[in-house]
Each structure stands twice: as C-alpha cells, then as structure tokens.
Amino acid sequence: MENMPMPKTRKPNAQWDANATKIFNEICVEQVLANNKPQGCLNNKGYANLISQFNERTGRNYTRVQMKNRWDALKADFTTWKTLLLSASGLGIDPKTGTIAASDDWWEEKINVMPLCKKFRFAPLDNDEDVEIMFSGASYTNTNAVAPGAREGSAGNGNGNGNGNCNDKDNGSDDVQEVYPSPAEKQPVKRGAAYKSPKKGKKNFRDM
Numbered sequence: 183m184e185n186m187p188m189p190k191t192r193k194p195n196a197q198w199d200a201n202a203t204k205i206f207n208e209i210c211v212e213q214v215l216a217n218n219k220p221q222g223c224l225n226n227k228g229y230a231n232l233i234s235q236f237n238e239r240t241g242r243n244y245t246r247v248q249m250k251n252r253w254d255a256l257k258a259d260f261t262t263w264k265t266l267l268l269s270a271s272g273l274g275i276d277p278k279t280g281t282i283a284a285s286d287d288w289w290e291e292k293i294n295v296m297p298l299c300k301k302f303r304f305a306p307l308d309n310d311e312d313v314e315i316m317f318s319g320a321s322y323t324n325t326n327a328v329a330p331g332a333r334e335g336s337a338g339n340g341n342g343n344g345n346g347n348c349n350d351k352d353n354g355s356d357d358v359q360e361v362y363p364s365p366a367e368k369q370p371v372k373r374g375a376a377y378k379s380p381k382k383g384k385k386n387f388r389d390m
Contacts, residue, residue, distance in 0.1 A: 196248040200308075202240055206252060207312035209235050214315055223253060253316075260317045262298040263307040280306040 198206075209232050213219060218228030229246050237243055266282060269292070276283040281302050292299045307313065 196242075196244050196252065198252060202242070203252075203256075204309060205239050206232075206236060206249075207256070207309045207316065209239075210253070211312050211315050219316075223250070256313055257317050258298060259301070259307060260313045262296055263302055263310075265296065266292060266299060266302060275306075279304050 210224070213224055213228035213231055216228075216231075218225050218231070224232060229249065232249055233244065233246060236249070270282045270284065273288075274283045275281065281304060289299070289303055293303070
C-alpha cells in the first residue's frame, strides 16, 4: 500500500481582541524605545523579544509572520487616521465618539477614496499614543532622543543585532475581520473643539 501524503494543517488565525492588541502595542513601544526599529519595522532582536514576551503574557503561540501582519494592519490604520486628520482642517472632534465631527457627505467622500476610513466613522484610532511611537516618521530611542531626518523605511544597520525583514508577510489572513458599528449605533454629529494632540511634545505626522 502506497504511503498517502499527510494533509497540510493550517495554523489557527490570530485573534486580535482589544487586550491582545494592547499588549502587542506595549511591547512594540518598548522595542522601539530600545532602538530595535532601525528601519520601517522591528529588527530581528525586536521581533524575537516581541514574540517571546507577547506569547508569555497572553498564553498564545503566535508566529513572526502573524506579528508582522498585525504590525502592517496597525500601520495602515495609523496612516489612514493621520490622513483623515490632515484633511479635516477646520473641523472639530465629536465629544461623544472621539472621532472627526463631519457631515455624512464628508465621510462618504472619504470612505469612497480610502475604504479603511470606515472604521473611524464612529470611533477614533485606538491606543493612539502607542501607535504614534510605533509608526511616527521620527526615530525614537530609550533616551527619548529623536534622530533628525530619520524616516520610515530609511536604510540603517540598527545596533548590530540584525535588521528585520520588512517584507516577511504572509499571503494568507491571520487576523480576524474588523467589526464596525451598526447603523443603529450611529451617533448624531456634533461639532466640538479643534483636534489637539493629547500629549505635549508629540511629533507631527510625516509622510511615510
């Protein structure tokens, strides 16, 4: 009897609930401040620390590819949110939803151009201070210094621990589908105060 090939087993999808995302962001910030992000993504040491600490704190067993996919998803959210803020000059922030106070027509126009905007229709960017550090064009270190002229994706050798591969993403989906508020949860739009960064000294968003 011929040996039958063993069926391939698919690794389980990563479940990115609010707590898992918070832990992920906290560890990523620690690695950025430890100078383990010389380019647009964590280097090898940064990823090794992220994987071991995240799995230890959550009891999960996520891979580097799953971590990188999540990093890319959060970076896309950050870029979309910052683009929205830049295009919302003169508009305020809705005190109830925390997102941009604009008309339905304004939102429809933005969503048509950038579909990811839909997730910010009724809620702002989550963990904004953490993702600002993770994806800002400035290069943060554990001494809170900023390297002048440093931008996302610029070449750099890091601290001798090896560069991360910014292209090591999976073709499959490792993340759960995002859940958006239903129309019944829609809040009336109110014009609030102009948007201001919640943290003094926060760096301005730069094109990435």
